[in-house]
Amino acid sequence: MSSREEITAGLAEILEEVAGVSPADVAEEKSFTEDLDVDSLSMVEVVVAAEEKFGVKIPDDQVQNLKTVGDAVTYISTNA
Amino acid sequence: MTRPDVVVTGLGATTPLGGDVVSTWDAMLAGRSGVSPLTADWAKELPVRIAAQLMVDPSEVIDRVRLRRLDRSEAVAIIAAQQAWADAGFSTVEGVPDGVDAERLAVSIGSGIGGAQTLLAQDDILEASGARRVSPHTVPMLMPNGPAAFVGLELGAKAGVHCVASACATGAEAIALGLDIIRSGRADVVVAGGTEAVIHQLPIAGFASMRAMSTRNDDPERASRPWDKARDGFVLGEGSAVIVLERADHAAARGARVYARLAGAGITSDGYDIVQPDPQGAGFVRAIGKALADADLTGADIAHVNAHATSTPVGDMAEIIGLRQAIGDHPVLTATKSMTGHLLGAAGALESIATILAIRDDVVPPTINLDDPEDGLLDVAVHKPRPLEIRAALNNSFGFGGHNVALVFTKP
Numbered sequence: 001m002s003s004r005e006e007i008t009a010g011l012a013e014i015l016e017e018v019a020g021v022s023p024a025d026v027a028e029e030k031s032f033t034e035d036l037d038v039d040s041l042s043m044v045e046v047v048v049a050a051e052e053k054f055g056v057k058i059p060d061d062q063v064q065n066l067k068t069v070g071d072a073v074t075y076i077s078t079n080a
Numbered sequence: 081m082t083r084p085d086v087v088v089t090g091l092g093a094t095t096p097l098g099g100d101v102v103s104t105w106d107a108m109l110a111g112r113s114g115v116s117p118l119t120a121d122w123a124k125e126l127p128v129r130i131a132a133q134l135m136v137d138p139s140e141v142i143d144r145v146r147l148r149r150l151d152r153s154e155a156v157a158i159i160a161a162q163q164a165w166a167d168a169g170f171s172t173v174e175g176v177p178d179g180v181d182a183e184r185l186a187v188s189i190g191s192g193i194g195g196a197q198t199l200l201a202q203d204d205i206l207e208a209s210g211a212r213r214v215s216p217h218t219v220p221m222l223m224p225n226g227p228a229a230f231v232g233l234e235l236g237a238k239a240g241v242h243c244v245a246s247a248c249a250t251g252a253e254a255i256a257l258g259l260d261i262i263r264s265g266r267a268d269v270v271v272a273g274g275t276e277a278v279i280h281q282l283p284i285a286g287f288a289s290m291r292a293m294s295t296r297n298d299d300p301e302r303a304s305r306p307w308d309k310a311r312d313g314f315v316l317g318e319g320s321a322v323i324v325l326e327r328a329d330h331a332a333a334r335g336a337r338v339y340a341r342l343a344g345a346g347i348t349s350d351g352y353d354i355v356q357p358d359p360q361g362a363g364f365v366r367a368i369g370k371a372l373a374d375a376d377l378t379g380a381d382i383a384h385v386n387a388h389a390t391s392t393p394v395g396d397m398a399e400i401i402g403l404r405q406a407i408g409d410h411p412v413l414t415a416t417k418s419m420t421g422h423l424l425g426a427a428g429a430l431e432s433i434a435t436i437l438a439i440r441d442d443v444v445p446p447t448i449n450l451d452d453p454e455d456g457l458l459d460v461a462v463h464k465p466r467p468l469e470i471r472a473a474l475n476n477s478f479g480f481g482g483h484n485v486a487l488v489f490t491k492p
Contacts (some may be wrong), residue, residue, distance in 0.1 A: 020145030043148075044216040 002080070007054065007073045012069075014049045014069070028070030031072055056080040084277025086262045087492055088166025089326030089336045091433050092160040092273075093423035096317050096420055099136030100163055104430075105437050107419070108445040113301035114420055122281045125456030127396045128293045130300040131279045132317030139170045144306040148229065149217045151195035152277035156320035157227035159233055161189070161271055165235055167338055168324040168441055170269075179334055185237040186267040187228045189322065192256040192425030192479070193278045195222030227275045231322075235325065239267040245425070248390070249319060250274045252487055258325040271430035273322030284316060290355070292392060294310045304422075305449035305471035306389035306415035307396050307457050314390040314406050317421030322428035323436070338492040340436045343472065344375025350482030357395055357478060361402030364484040368406035371486035377472055379407035382488070384434045384444050384473040389415035390422050392437060397454055398407025399476065412468055413460045414438075428477035428485060435475045435489050444468050 002010070004071060009010075011027035019042045023033070032038040047058050056074045057067075066072045093100065096114025099108035107114070133180070138155035139147060170179045177185055198221040205213050220226055225243035229350040232241035240261070244254040251274025258272035260394075272342045287293045294313040296303035304315040331338055340348055348370065350363035357363070385403060389396050396415075403411070416434045423430055439442055444461040453460070472490040476490060 018145075018148075020143070041216040048212060 002054070002077070002078060004073050005018050006054045008069060010053050011050065011069055011072060011078050013051065014046055026069055027072060028068065031067055032069070050076065054080050055056060083263055085328035086259050086325050086342045087328045087331050088339045088342060088436055089331050091327045091339065091436065092165070092167060093321040093430060094134060094136060094156050094186045095320065095321070095423070095430060096132035096135060101134070101433060104134070108434060109443065111446045111448045111463060112419060113448060114292040114317065115300040115303055117297070117300055118279070120142045126281060127288045127295055128284050129297045130303055130315060132315055134319055149207055149221065150276070151221040151226060152189050153195060153275045153305050154221065154227045154230050156277055156318070157189055157275035157322065157412065158230055160273060160275070160320035160322040161231040164271060164322040164324050164403045166246060168326070172236045173223055173293055175236045180269045181237040181245065182236050183234065184239055185398065186239040186256045186261050187232040187235070187237045187241040188244060188257070188258045188270055188272040189228040189231055189275060190246070190250040190425055191224055191227055191275050192245065192247050192250050193276065193283060194224035195226060196283060197276045197280050198222040198281060203314055213336040224367030228426050230459045231271060235271060237271065239465070243361040244487070246483035247423050247481050248422065248427055249477040249479035250425035250486045251430065251485035252426065252432065252475060252477035253347060253483065254486035255323065255325070255342070255429060255432055255487060256347055256419055256485055257343050259345050262325060262327050263447050268327045270325045270449045271318070272325055273320065273428035275320035276353060276424040276426045277318045278424070279316060287316065288347055294391060301447050304418050306387070306391045306418050306447060306469050307454050307460065308450050309452045309454055311391045311393060311396065313392055315419070315421040317423040322424050323324065323429065323432060328445050328463045329350045340489045340491050343377065343490045344371045344488040346370030346486040347376060348484045350484065352482055354482070355400055356411050359398060361405070362405060363482060364399070364486065365402045365480055367484035368402070368474065368476070368484040371398070371474065371488045375472070375488040377488060380410070381472045382407050382411050382474050383470045384438055385411045386431045386438070386473065386475045387413050387415050388467070388478045390478045392462040395478070400456065401405045407474070409458060411458065412444045413458050414444050416445055418450070428475065431475050431477070432489070434486060438490055439470045439473055441489055442467060442469050
């Protein structure tokens with residue numbers, strides 16, 4: 001089981017690869033769309049990459065609840 | 081109402097000869113070949129293992145994150161369009177064009193094949209890893225209108241973005257459409273051209289199966305040899321070429337530099353066969369006739385022709401027969417595909433740029449590799465550029481499907 005910090009770091013790697021987000025900007029309180037400029041198509045890529053990286057299923061109806069990096073960390077740590 | 085004059089105020093290109101227009105034109109005048117061996121593993125078993133690959137890879141110009149959301153054909157179109165836009169003295173700030181009303185700016189950029197590399201790469205992912213792994217960017221990357229649409233977004237064009245598809249006549253037909261758009265009053269400025277990036281095993285295998293491509297794998301720089309007796313097919317090239325067309329009074333009002341005038345265009349279809357050209361050349365003779373009439377010129381006025389001449393055994397000489405009939409024996413010809421290879425949907429646009437610069441500089445760029453010319457050939461600038469006063473010149477493009485497009489450019 002990964003710690004919240006480890007999951008955040010993993011998400012930061014994905015966000016940099018997929019959307020060019022600087023890892024320094026990634027923190028739990030940041031919103032994917034508002035703060036990190038991740039558009040809807042890139043969010044799909046982030047979700048698929050996160051599923052692969054953390055061995056978790058993130059159904060489409062859950063994705064809309066993942067507003068912030070912290071939401072995603074909580075979902076992944078609870079469901080992985 | 082009198083018909084407005086349309087002029088060319090900007091040029092942009094990324095080609096097998098250079099990453100911009102200046103380097104490409106310099107390489108043409110120096111008679112350099114852009115053809116080289118294909119070194120990728122996938123090429124090892126192909127009958128054709130040569131191509132005219134880009135001199136400057138798009139990754140050197142566009143950042144990594146943006147590039148992964150673009151098909152290669154879209155990336156090169158954006159690069160060529162940005163160059164042409166800046167060359168014309170325009171800029172776009174935060175999506176709003178400066179120097180032209182956004183609602184009077186259109187785009188006409190086509191591709192012969194479209195986002196085939198994306199389609200094939202994503203199919204590999206689908207087969208290997210399943211549907212969920214297919215990129216959400218797949219559709220905008222492979223749709224044929226993608227290059228025009230991305231360029232429209234980049235420049236802030238709101239008078240329509242258009243995608244012409246007429247195989248190897250695409251680039252020329254996209255320019256002809258731009259002329260129509262301005263003449264009909266739908267826009268003041270049209271960014272027009274073509275793009276192609278299909279150096280991949282499937283398109284190569286397809287063209288090779290048609291026996292359309294050169295297999296001179298051991299001598300790539302001599303493989304593209306239009307009108308030479310030893311020619312054995314075309315060499316596939318990749319890249320994009322884009323020009324800025326502008327209503328002449330709009331260009332004059334902002335003090336723009338004018339390269340040339342696009343005086344006329346002629347478009348016909350053979351109605352003969354899906355791939356074979358009409359052996360009498362009737363379709364393109366008609367296209368040339370229409371272009372000359374549209375330009376209010378006669379064949380005698382045309383000093384230079386940038387021919388379609390792809391280096392295929394049949395097509396090259398059929399064009400000569402047609403040119404004799406449509407124009408006469410006097411023009412000085414060139415086949416710049418001898419250097420650039422065949423950029424398919426971008427070819428007509430790249431050759432328009434060569435024609436425009438030939439008019440500007442009063443010089444015919446050379447046809448290389450024409451060591452043993454066919455009997456009955458017209459006057460060709462062989463091996464070296466030929467100084468020539470050029471008041472008016474013609475660019476021919478033909479495509480699978482029986483498409484014929486002739487463009488007439490003149491000094492401004």
